[in-house]
Amino acid sequence: MRHKVHVATAMLSAAALLALAGCSTDPGVTPAGDATTAGAKATTTAAAVNWFDQALYTKQLAQRSVTPVGAASQPYLQTIDAKLVDTAKFKSPGAKKVCFANASISNPWRQTGWITMNQQLKVLKAAGVISGMETRDAQDKDDTQIADIDYFIADGNCDAFLISPNSTAALTPAVQRACDTGKPVVVFDRGVQTTCPVTFIHPIGGFAWGIDSAKFLIANLKKGDKVVALRISPGVDVLEQRWAGADKLFKEAGINAVDHFTGANPTEIKKIISDELAKGDVKGVWMDAGDGAVAAIEAFEDAGVPYPVMIGEDELSFLRKWKATNITALAPVYSNFQWRTGLLAIQKIFAGQKVPSEWVLPQSPITKAELDGYLAKNVGMPNGHYAKFGGEDLPGYPAVWQKRVMP
């Protein structure tokens, strides 16, 4: 008897479990089309509202067509719309110690830049400008990087601070503390919410990426076509602005774009694309970074469907796949050579030369017409290398980048 009661209870709970499973799935079935996409739209709109900055968007839209000042052979020293600041108070002879607080080298773009920076460092050491560079790698953690900066301030014996922030808001107070020491601070790549650094070096920016990439897709697609947007992770300004800019243009053009976070994990990317292909035709793929573009293209091959119009990056794995498959594609560029500009800015600051308070570097995508040229220039480079790395004039080229051993 007792056993029967037991089994009955079991059956009841099983029914409940399945009913629960049923409830959580089935009601989702009918309104899936409208309710969930509406929900997704609502969240993306909310995100776009957070990250979309009309003034910045307009500024970057304009900067895309500005001819940069400076020699074209040295893009890492070119400037756009520069407002120069006086650095006479920092002028000082002799070799200086630089302290570099790095967010991480956890993606191919950062690794390429890190190599280039170390080769630039060798040049400046040989020239007697820099005595040495102490680097702390925060491994993508805000708290680690804050501790790194505070260590540099307290015990680093630094003459200048070079900071590549891990995230915008969290690192602002630490950067401010570094500025408060009165020593020059140079920030590059992701920004902070203070203007205290002597110069903030970055390419035009995320909105420019978003505009370039979205315009290309819109030009090559029809109204109503589906674009899958693959995004690495939320919350990083340079990445959020890429999506906010593109999303605005997709909406205006009537392109049906759905965004997913991938963590740059190729397994996830393949699953997402396969599922989206199972739902219906995918005409375009937008990415906020090219790391993983190859996995996305392979998903179309595996499914046996036509290639999409593709947005990648100037990473060689993508450029080579682009060439091999002859797809319609664009490689937006987030100029990797900014990694050497940081050290060159410090050189200028100690020499008392003026630098831009916001050092905007050129950023122009690689088009189909330029593809062969960049592939030829980078023969022998590993797949993780970035075509527009801008270090061809440095010692060790090309062997150092070909071996790709992290310094």
Add this chain to the structure above:
Amino acid sequence: MIQRTPGHRFARIGLTLISPRGAVFLLLFVLLVAITVINPHFAEPGQAIRFVQRVAPVAIVAIGQYFVIVSGEFDMSMGSLVTAQVVIAGNLVGQDDSRSIPVLLFMFAFGAAIGLVNGLITTLLRVPSFIVTLGMMLALLGGVLFWTGGSATGNPADGFRQIGRGGITGVPVLGIIPWSVLILGAVLAAAIWFSRQPFGRTLISTGDNLTTARYAGVRVWWVKTSAFMISSLSATVAGVLLVGYAGVHPSVGRGYEFIAITAVVLGGVALGGGRGWVVAAAAGAFALEALFTLLNFAGVPSTLRDAVQGVILILAVAYSSATFKRPGRLPSPKISPSPEKLPHPATDAVSTAPQSSSLSR
């Protein structure tokens, strides 16, 4: 089982389907139907076989984890071992197809060695396996970070990747039979065979009652170490498949240990050991992936997936422990074996011969 009228049989099937061991099949069925309702394309043979291909690495990891869990231990190092193997394949094979076989052999040796270390430290030094394998997880991840800097390092030669990406093409109806599906079939068959061997039975009895097993003359250290080696080897197979399916990235394999444990628990295998069926564990992996696919199709944000996985784990464990009270251990006076009684591996494993499941017969 003396009388078998059709009514009895239906009742038995019904009971089995709601028992923790059978529920996973029902759940899988419901999920697949729900997916097909949302998206009828999913049921097409070509799509379905692609789904099996996608689940294969997860299912293989779950099968490996099953052996460890059923012996009463945990293997938390599986995900990071998958990552390590993926990175090893990417870096050692490079663009040279001729290195495929030596590297493959090295990977299996490496996997077996990791399992051996996990097993020996757990059994001989008597460190809880949770801690040992957690330490192994960190050691492997640290090694990968040191080697790669945490970034992708380039895919191995296409020939090597064919194992996880390619298959027999030109098959009627299906279009393609991916190698990974065949490998999954082979691994599952081997696992079923293993479970039915004396080794498999000893493993379950060790997980059920260590003292009894010891008195019965079981070499506990060796049995458990073998389980760890099986799980590490299965993680190696999954790594080989994933490097083909997706490519090299330090995030490949991340979280696989949790997915595997969830799948195993979903398959009605008791955490703590002594009860379970390997086929149900593999079905658990399919159910879990089907659930994720359903969430994808229904447009549920991927940020919610972890929460869903956590809730399922809790529900499954709660369900499992609520239904399977062990008569031998609990003071429940009046339970006598009756013909209607569900097969009970917990007691069967020690007393008579373990029955894999009523479904398997």
